[in-house]
Each structure stands twice: as structure tokens, then as C-alpha cells.
Amino acid sequence: MDNYYPVMLKMKGKRAVVVGGGKIAERKIKGLLEAGADILVISPKVTDKLLRLATDKTIKWEQKSFEPADIKGAFLVITAVNERAVNQSVQDSITDQQLFCRSDDQGEGNFILPSLFRQGKLTIAVSTSGASPGMAKKITAGFSSVYDDTFGEYLDFLDQCRKYIRTSIKDPDKRKRILTEILDEEFLNLSHKEREERFLGLCIERG
Numbered sequence: 587m588d589n590y591y592p593v594m595l596k597m598k599g600k601r602a603v604v605v606g607g608g609k610i611a612e613r614k615i616k617g618l619l620e621a622g623a624d625i626l627v628i629s630p631k632v633t634d635k636l637l638r639l640a641t642d643k644t645i646k647w648e649q650k651s652f653e654p655a656d657i658k659g660a661f662l663v664i665t666a667v668n669e670r671a672v673n674q675s676v677q678d679s680i681t682d683q684q685l686f687c688r689s690d691d692q693g694e695g696n697f698i699l700p701s702l703f704r705q706g707k708l709t710i711a712v713s714t715s716g717a718s719p720g721m722a723k724k725i726t727a728g729f730s731s732v733y734d735d736t737f738g739e740y741l742d743f744l745d746q747c748r749k750y751i752r753t754s755i756k757d758p759d760k761r762k763r764i765l766t767e768i769l770d771e772e773f774l775n776l777s778h779k780e781r782e783e784r785f786l787g788l789c790i791e792r793g
């Protein structure tokens with residue numbers, strides 16, 4: 587089997603159409619919302635949560651059965667309908683340029699979704715290539731004890747340091763050395779102030 591090719595998609599403002607408004611659609615929409623997508627749901631019925639999101643205009647909902655015109659111009663389409671024939675008609679309407687996930691039949695779409703763990707800027711995506719979504723979920727659940735809030739703050743610190751180094755230190759070897767040194771575990775357990783002091787010290791020593 588060919589492996590899937592993992593990517594991190596920019597979805598901000600991009601049209602994502604979700605066909606179906608049940609439990610599975612709700613779960614897929616959660617991830618799309620976190621990525622700032624422009625979400626349109628096509629479904630005769632939606633869950634209470636999706637109804638609230640539609641009422642406060644966080645998502646758009648057209649209360650109707652699927653028709654091919656609904657996905658025209660969409661960047662990404664997910665179908666999660668409890669009737670195979672409807673999911674098939676969505677698939678039949680997809681163009682070669684559209685990203686398409688078919689929730690009831692892995693082999694038929696051109697992408698699948700991983701299970702996600704997020705902590706600040708850290709995202710860990712786990713896929714079993716469709717072998718066992720339940721196992722993917724079990725694996726991601728294990729990361730919460732390893733990467734806590736402190737790690738999220740540390741990653742923000744690394745982000746700031748990297749931006750500073752990229753503009754202030756011209757020598758690529760020095761850059762690389764400092765960027766490697768701030769990955770040392772000792773930094774994780776320092777306070778924000780202590781981290782900044784250690785970092786500036788390193789820049790002076792190595793720079």
C-alpha cells in the first residue's frame with residue numbers, strides 16, 4: 587500500500603462544505619473551526635451543537651438534502667451522511683481539484699483525518715492509515731500527560747527566540763548552535779524570565 591502524505595493545511599477563510607449534520611459531521615466541524623475555515627453544512631437536520639453554531643453564525647447551515655451545486659467552488663468537502671447513496675452522490679460531484687473525505691468509506695476519498703492532540707502551537711496528529719481510528723484516538727490521549735501548559739508556554743518562547751535569531755544572527759552556524767541549545771530540557775523547567783535571561787546570555791556568548 588502507498589503511504590498517505592501528511593500535510594498541515596491552511597484553512598483560514600477557505601470554503602469547507604460538510605454534508606450531513608450528525609455526530610460525525612459535528613466532530614469533523616470541530617477541527618475545521620479550530621482552523622478558521624468558512625464552513626457550510628448541508629443537511630436536513632443537525633445536532634443541537636451545530637444548531638447553536640449556525641444560530642450564532644459561526645457556521646452556515648442550509649437545511650436541505652445534498653445537491654451537486656452545494657459543493658461548487660469548495661476547497662474541501664467532507665461527507666458524513668448515514669446513507670451510502672448520498673455519500674456516493676457527493677463523491678460523484680467532486681472535481682479533481684477538491685479535497686474530499688468520505689466518512690463512511692476510507693478508500694473512496696483523497697484524504698483522511700488523523701486524531702489530534704493540541705497544546706498551544708504543538709499539534710500531534712496520529713493516523714493508523716485507517717486501520718484503527720480507535721487506536722489513533724487512544725494514542726493521542728496519552729500525550730496530555732507529557733505535553734502540559736508549561737510545554738505550550740515553552741513553545742511560545744522557542745517561537746520568539748527563533749524569530750529573534752533569524753533577524754539578528756547572520757552566521758548560520760551560530761544560529762544553528764543557539765537554536766539547538768535552547769531545546770535543552772533545562773529550559774523547559776525555567777520561569778519565563780529565567781529563560782529569557784539564559785537565552786540572551788547564549789546570544790552574547792555564541793553571537
Ligand SMILES: C[C@@]1(CC(=O)O)C2=NC(=C\c3[nH]c(c(CCC(=O)O)c3CC(=O)O)Cc3[nH]c(c(CC(=O)O)c3CCC(=O)O)/C=C3\N/C(=C\2)[C@@H](CCC(=O)O)[C@]3(C)CC(=O)O)/[C@H]1CCC(=O)O
Nearest residue numbers: 689690691692698699700701713714715716718719722723
Ligand atoms: C481519528 C478520527 C478523527 C476524526 O474523525 O476527526 C477518525 N475516526 C475517529 C474515530 C472513530 N471512527 C470510527 C470509530 C468506531 C470504531 C471503529 O470503527 O474503529 C471511531 C472511534 C470513536 O469514535 O471513539 C469508525 C469509522 N471511521 C472510519 C470508518 C469508515 C471506514 O473505515 O471506511 C468507520 C466505520 C463507520 C461504520 O461503522 O460504518 C473512517 C475514518 N476515520 C478516521 C478518523 C479516518 C482514519 C483515521 C486513521 O488513520 O486511523 C477515516 C478513514 C476517514 C475519516 O473519517 O477521516 C476519530 C478519532 C477522534 C479523536 O481522536 O477523538
Ligand SMILES: NC(=O)c1ccc[n+]([C@@H]2O[C@H](COP(=O)([O-])OP(=O)(O)OC[C@H]3O[C@@H](n4cnc5c(N)ncnc54)[C@H](O)[C@@H]3O)[C@@H](O)[C@H]2O)c1
Nearest residue numbers: 606607608609610628629630631651652666667668689690
Ligand atoms: N469517519 C468516521 O470517523 C466515522 C465514525 C463513525 C461512523 N461513521 C459513518 O459516518 C456516517 C454518519 O454517521 P453519524 O453517526 O454522524 O450519522 P447520523 O445519523 O448522526 O447523521 C447523519 C446526518 O446526515 C444527514 N442527512 C441524511 N440525508 C441527507 C442528505 N440527503 N443530504 C444531506 N444530509 C443528509 C442527516 O440529517 C443527519 O444529520 C455514517 O455512514 C457512519 O457509518 C464515520
